[in-house]
Amino acid sequence: MSNVAISVENISKRYSIGDTSSGSLQDAFRSLVGRRGAQKTEEFWALKDISFEVKQGEAIGIIGKNGAGKSTLLKVLSRITEPTTGRIEIDGRVSSLLEVGTGFHPELTGRENVFLNGTILGMSRDEIKAKFDEIVDFSGVEKFLDTPVKRYSSGMKVRLAFAVAAHLEPEILIIDEVLAVGDAEFQKKCLGKMQDVAGEGRTVLFVSHNMAAVSHLCKGGIFLNNGSVKIAGDINHVIDHYLQESISAADISLNSRKDRKGTQMLRFSSIEILDIEQRKLSSVMSGQNFTLKLKTESHRASFNDIRSIKVSVGINDSKDNRVSYLSNEITDQVFMNPGKFDSIDIAIPKLSLQPGTYSLTLFCKVNNEISDWIQNAFYFKVEPGDFYSTGKLPPDNQGAFYLDHTFSLSENVVFE
Ligand SMILES: Nc1ncnc2c1ncn2[C@@H]1O[C@H](COP(=O)(O)OP(=O)(O)OP(=O)(O)O)[C@@H](O)[C@H]1O
Ligand SMILES: [Mg+2]
Structure with missing residues (x-):
């Protein structure tokens, strides 16, 4: 595996639609009585025969239309759900931010959750303590640290969750669409932090519909379409392909x-x-x-x-x-x-x-x-595109055009 962080071989993921049970008790009961219930289930492949490799220190963007399988892929990589077939090898501590609140225990306070997450990542109490202030500072939820997370707004949850995922020094950081949730200022902060993480030589997998953010942060990309890899490689090439296909009204x-x-x-x-x-x-x-x-x-x-x-x-x-x-x-x-x-x-x-x-x-x-x-x-x-070559764009509703501009400081020279 030398410098390979993630190796995915022929993974597929099947969901059963119409089968409302995922609870094992119901499943056990149904197999006991020898039937699957009156409801007919249908098979659906959310991922089909996906293979790729991510090297240590690479930042990879995963893009694709709604329902393409992006989140499913990240869940499989984070071991939140098992692939139906195929093999995954991961070399390194993974920290992932998938849906709002995943990884948090709702009854525990923000503070307790930070320690819980760190422990799950294999960090010692002292290591977590050393990072604690930074996490709290980044998240901006200081006032609510001793409040159970179930009382947090979804914005607060995502702030703390991102702060935890990004600061607990994972070797592999997996982020799904977090930028869509927070406000513009927080989005910029998250992007900056992910860039730091990638710059420190850690591996980042990032799902987003924001092409400016993806193209700025990631060197490599994977375009998922109907559960399959449509194209993988240089991020700008992959984004081009995606945009070419996203509207069919061209001609x-x-x-x-x-x-x-x-x-x-x-x-x-x-x-x-x-x-x-x-x-x-x-x-x-x-x-x-x-x-x-x-x-x-x-x-x-x-x-x-x-x-x-x-x-x-x-x-x-x-x-x-x-x-x-x-x-x-x-x-x-x-x-x-x-x-x-x-x-x-x-x-x-x-x-x-x-x-x-x-x-x-x-x-x-x-x-x-x-x-x-x-x-x-x-x-x-x-x-959205990287107009300013910084990966950053003004907030929404700030006009109709972008203008090239530069800032500088100057001082009026006064002659005596
Ligand atoms: N637990 C589940 N049971 C059944 N089908 C599911 C389940 N989770 C996801 N799917 C289906 O799998 C497909 C892929 O879903 P997924 O959430 O991975 O898409 P996505 O690329 O993340 O989309 P989006 O851009 O909207 O977030 C969709 O058709 C979805 O309906
Ligand atoms: Mg998704």
């Missing part, structure tokens, strides 16, 4: 749109979003470089009749407010006597729109006459 035909205006000498036929390697994307990330490909067709005229093409694209947000406007008149790139072509490509470097859903209104003039005009021709999604 929408516009030919069915009857509510368009203009002579139709030249008309838009479909729109695609392409990454810098010309692969189709189903959504883009803030900060990403991409190309909007407006496919065109020209039935009514030969290309020789086209002397000039002016194109504009209006971008509206989900409340239909115009947020930006692109035009080849503004960029001084009106196409003159273009000859034959079948798409108009707009390169957009470092997308500054914040996450959300946007629509595009397309407009073009041929020889100074309106040729095609389609309102809200195309909808696309902007996902």
